[in-house]
Amino acid sequence: MPANRFNGYTDYGIGIGLRVPHYQHVLTRRPVVDWFEIISENFMVDGGRPLRILDEILKQYNVVQHGVSMYFGSAQRADREHLRRLKTLVQRTKTPWLSDHLCWGSVDGRYTHDLLPMPYTFEAARITAQKIREVRDFLEVPIAVENVSSYAEFHVSEMTEWEFLNEVVERADCGILLDVNNIYVSSKNHSFDPFTYLNSVSAERVAQIHIAGHSKYQKYILDTHDHPVIDPVWKLYARAIERTGHTATLLEWDDRIPAFSEVHDEALKANRFLASASLAEAV
Amino acid sequence: MNLLSIQRDMARAVMTPLTPSERMRNAGPDGRSQRTVANGIIKANDRLTSFERLEIYNRQYWFRVLSGFSEDFPGLRAVLGDPLFDKIAQAYLRDCPSRSFSMRNIGAQLASWLTTHPNFAGPRQQLALDMVRLEWAEINAFDGKRYDPLKAEDLTDTSSAKLRLKLQPHLSLLDLKYPVDDLVLRVRKDSTEVSIASNTLSERHKDKRSVSVVPLLKHTPIFLAVHRMDEDVYFRRLEQKEFAILSRLRNGKSLGAAIEGVLRKSAMPDEGCLLLIQKWFQNWSALGWFCRGTTDPTNS
Structure with missing residues (x-):
């Protein structure tokens, strides 16, 4: 929904991920961009250039934090040092909501730095939801969890991925960062209908949408974020917008990153769908 | 399960x-x-x-x-060449998997690991170790903590015998056997700043450009400060006595004790030595190396 309690009642438009190759362009040309998404971990440092650049960006742009290592789904407790640093950053950026992934990636204090898939069990949903609540209470900011691309499914799963997502967000009472590219990638890797997934998601909890490109291999698709968005993903996006209304949308482009204008133009293609959603809402 | x-x-x-x-x-x-x-x-x-x-x-x-x-660690790669670098990278990451939420800390244990695994780098062990210490110091200088520098008025109430000056956490003091600062500057010329991307995956190794292994450098001990000023990382060569005073301060000695220890070992007349030390302190202060910080993680 356009502005809801899961995105801090904001009504952001189309953003792009803030990436190092674009720093100079953004700081010198000051392009008009609705908002930037930053990777929290790049700025959870004690000082230096990353924070100086962030402060410059914050003077002019809306910024939303997106994390890659909270690992809500890891069975063990969250790292206190991580949380402390994240809170310091949240206070700096005043992010209206904070997102991270519905996945795990660390165990027994060792980090894989990857977004590993969850077994879709009630036990996992309970543990994950509990951690999301703890993180939200500590950070004092709305949380949205993102569905990840996956390449494996577990024998122990007791439900589908979309049922698991709904189970977690209901238990945690949190928002969803709906990544339509990830739905597409996983649908191909696991042979399900992406529209079934999309139509089952709790639309009223969607705080934000991600779009991205990916790479196709012989037997599977990898979520590489190094291409423009393909038509089937735009179709999913159109359906997502039909269900959620005008929702903050962000294009991720993380590898083989082209010029800023190319990335921004690709993101702005989402306007086609957002405009019709606005029209529908007006009617 | x-x-x-x-x-x-x-x-x-x-x-x-x-x-x-x-x-x-x-x-x-x-x-x-x-x-x-x-x-x-x-x-x-x-x-x-x-x-x-x-x-x-x-x-x-x-x-x-x-x-x-x-x-x-592009400098270490240049010191060892691709095959040996890859071997060390895999062995190190197998023995010391990341224990931090941030990839920034992935090389935190490398210097100590390399010290206990001298067989890997062979005759280049010391050169490799020096390079690792320098590259880790660069990472620390790039985004380490910087407190407000001390001003002259902060020091007026304390005698030099009791005064304990803290050094900025982003400042590292290195006692090196090889002039790896020159080497790393050559290597870094071609590198670009990188950051963690989102949840991307790759079907290939990134940064697979092969490097030419550098000739073994001449054994030339240097003392080096690695620090940050105006958000840029700098190397500054130090004289041995400068290094000694700064190291004593970092280890918690009072200003008086730090200077006295160096004076005692100096062949130079006290007056000349004190003038030199005064000049050094002016430089260090101008660089903002002293701070009032409550904790200095690098002290440990």
């Missing part, structure tokens, strides 16, 4: 080093068959076996951590 057991099994498999052809090994570090582990937790589908699906994550893990490691 509960969540923790699944995650332990999968993490063990994912973090097992790859074969030389970058495929998943048949056995994990505990000797268990990876195929059995994969079949036990992961479903096969119509295109991929359980083993192949687990292998995707195993490969991505190693591609990711090796890329991060390579980006952080």
Whole structure:
């Protein structure tokens, strides 16, 4: 929904991920961009250039934090040092909501730095939801969890991925960062209908949408974020917008990153769908 | 099988080093068959076996951590050459998997690991160790903590015998056997700043450009400060006595004790030596190296 309690009642438009190759362009040309998404971990440092650049960006742009290592789904407790640093950053950026992934990636204090898939069990949903609540209470900011691309499914799963997502967000009472590219990638890797997934998601909890490109291999698709968005993903996006209304949308482009204008133009293609959603809402 | 057991099994498999052809090994570090582990937790589908699906994550893990490691230590790569660098990277990451939420800290244990594994770098062990210490100091200088520098008025109430000056956490003091500062500047010329991307995966190693191994440098001890000023990282060569005073201050000695220890060992007349020390303090203050910070993590 356009502005809801899961995105801090904001009504952001189309953003792009803030990436190092674009720093100079953004700081010198000051392009008009609705908002930037930053990777929290790049700025959870004690000082230096990353924070100086962030402060410059914050003077002019809306910024939303997106994390890659909270690992809500890891069975063990969250790292206190991580949380402390994240809170310091949240206070700096005043992010209206904070997102991270519905996945795990660390165990027994060792980090894989990857977004590993969850077994879709009630036990996992309970543990994950509990951690999301703890993180939200500590950070004092709305949380949205993102569905990840996956390449494996577990024998122990007791439900589908979309049922698991709904189970977690209901238990945690949190928002969803709906990544339509990830739905597409996983649908191909696991042979399900992406529209079934999309139509089952709790639309009223969607705080934000991600779009991205990916790479196709012989037997599977990898979520590489190094291409423009393909038509089937735009179709999913159109359906997502039909269900959620005008929702903050962000294009991720993380590898083989082209010029800023190319990335921004690709993101702005989402306007086609957002405009019709606005029209529908007006009617 | 509960969540923790699944995650332990999968993490063990994912973090097992790859074969030389970058495929998943048949056995994990505990000797268990990876195929059995994969079949036990992961479903096969119509295109991929359980083993192949687990292998995707195993490969991505190693591609990711090796890329991060390579980006952080290009100087070490130039010192060792690609084959030896790759061997050390894999052995180090196998023995010291990341224990931090941030990839920034992936090389935190490398200097101590290299010290206890001298067989890897052979005759280049000391050169490699010097380079690692310098490159880790650069990482620390790049985004380490900087407190407000001390001003003259901060010091008026305390006698030099009791005054304890703290050094900025982003400042590292290095006692090196080789002039690796010159070497790393040459290597860094071509490098670009990188950061963590989002949840991207890759079917290839990033940064696979091969490097030419540099000739073994002449053994020339140097004392070096690595620090940050105006958000840029700088190297500053120090005289031995400068290094000694700063090191004593970092170790918690009072200003008086730090200077006295150096004066006692100096062949120079006290007056000349004191003038020199005064000049050094002016320089260090101008660089903002002294601070009032409550804690200095690098002291430990």
